[in-house]
Amino acid sequence: MENWINFGIALLLVAINGFFVAAEFALVKARPSRLEQLALGGNLFAKVANWLARRLDASLSACQLGITLASLALGWVGEPAFHHLIEPVFAWMGISNPDVLHYVSLAFAFTTITALHLVVGEQAPKIFAIRKPEPMAVWCALPLAGFYYVAYPLLVALNWITSLLLRSIGVEAVDEHGTPHTEEELRNLVAQSHVHGELTRSEAQLINAVLEFDDQSAHQIMTPRTDVITLSMDAPIEDWITTIRKYRFSRYPVVEQSLEKAVGVLHIQHLVGLDLSQPLDRAALLQPPNFVPETIPIKTLLQHFKSSQSLLAFVVDEHGTVVGVVTLEDVLEELVGELEDEFDEQVRDIVPEDDQTFRVLGQTPLDDINKAMGLTLQSHDSDSLGGFVMQHLGRVAEQGDVIQIDGAKIEILRVEGPRIVSMRVRLSAPLASLDAPTSTDDNEDSAAQ
Known part of the structure; x- marks a missing residue:
């Protein structure tokens, strides 16, 4: 009878071990926001689970103490109980030597209790808690909280001894569960x-x-100087109207001779309702020019647009030369993708010709090329494929130029002056699958062509 009592105690200890294992993994995996939400619903178990989660290190120490005590007790009670229950079975099978019978029974009992401990007391509750952390944390909350209070003096003593030991070897105890994610x-x-x-x-x-x-700067998202459409301050108003009707932008830089002599920015709504046959005070129609450095992070640029109430800025380099313009729309597109209106004409930067060959615009960012084609092109001086090719050539590119790089061959298809307009990229091996090509819009809300 005593053996059967010990056998029942052993099974109970396995279940207790499983309880503490499940509670430990549930508290680690449970989302604090979800537990807080459940607690606000008035559920007592959820409130206790949320209380334990806010004291995660102490709660996990309680779980570890419970696991250790249950495992030690299981080894003390379980093996003898299983040994004495199994010994008669082996004797019935004909094993008569007392020493052989003892060691075979002991080995079988050890194997059985170990398997039971691992499967029922460790793996099953751990996997269940990982897959359903919040329900398990709520279910375990009250019993664990009770054990936490009962064992609290022992937990304090053990944590103090642990901290003392760590300090003696020059290690400061830290809250590892509060470490932020990279x-x-x-x-x-x-x-x-x-x-x-x-x-x-x-x-x-x-x-x-x-x-x-925040990893990108204004230089990487701006419309290059060569693509900026401007209005001349001295041009007839009819020329302004012709340009506005042709490109259909909402804002235009107004300059005297060059972008370095920007007078301001015209929003076309300021022309609505005016009698254009009469002389106009053009300066009164313009917003003051807004200049930003090309190195400004786009997060800072977004704040700049919000505070200045100007949605178009001139981008200048370290020498004060205007290298392009950037708009609020350019910044937002880095978050949500291309924003197209009814006047936009979709122009894709990367157009596949087959699974190994692509037609690419020179202004396509290197990051987009690498993502779409699985390449690793890098340059400290250029952000676009056109600039990368020009740097590789060491001279102004000409139509028909071909360069070979790791993993691809690039052929220049079209140039306009010193600028590369389009290229053909042929990979050394076909892509197994291609992400949707990145598309850009030449008619952004900036004065870009």
Whole structure:
């Protein structure tokens, strides 16, 4: 009878061990925001679970203490109980030598209790808690809180001894569970959430765009100087109207001779309702010019647009030369993708000709090329493929020039003056799959062509 009592105690200890394992992993995996939401619903178990989660280190110490005590007790009670229950079975099978019978029974009992401990007391509750952390944390809350209070003096003593030991060897105890995630870890979490269906593709792309947001500068998103459409301050008003009707932008830089002599920015709504046959005070129609350095991070640029109430800025380099213009729309497109209106004509930067060959615009960013084609092109001086090719050539590119780089051959298809307009990129091996090509809009809300 005593053996059967010990056998029942052993099974109970396995269940207790499983309880503490499940509680530990549930508290680690549970989202604090979800537990707070459940607690606000008035559920007592959820309130206790939220209380334990706010004291995560102490709660996990209680779980570890419970696991250790249960495991030690199981080894003390379980093996003898299983040994004495199994010994008669082996004797019935014909094992008569007392020593052989003892060791075979002991080995079988050890194997059985170990398997039971691992499967029922460790793996099963751990996996269940990982897959359903919030429900498990809520279910375990009250018993764990009771054990936490009962064992609190012992937990304090053990934590004090641990801290003393760590300090003696020059290590400061830290709250490892409060360590923030790195940007790369956040990207991995987003990718895993997308794979498991917790985030849609568009949600994952938006979060990744936010993480990349502050890594870019105005120089990388601006409309280059060569593409900027301007209005001359001295030109007849009829020329202004012709240009506005042709390009259909909402804002235009107004200059005297060059962008370095920018007078201001014209919004076409300021022309609405005016009698254009009469002399106009053009200066009164313009917003003051707004200049930003090309190195300004786009996060800072966004704040600049919000504070200045000017949605178009002239981008200048270290020498004070205007190298392009940038708009609020350019900044927002880095987060949400291309924004097109009824006048925009979609022009794709990367157009596949087959699974190995692509027609690419010279202004296409290197990052887009690398993502779409699986390449690793890098340049400290150029952000676009055209600039990368020009740097590789070491001279002004000409139509028909061909360069060979790791993984691809690039042929110049069209140039306009010193600028590369389009190229053909042929990969050394076909892509197994191609992401949707990046598309850009030549008619952005800036004065870009």
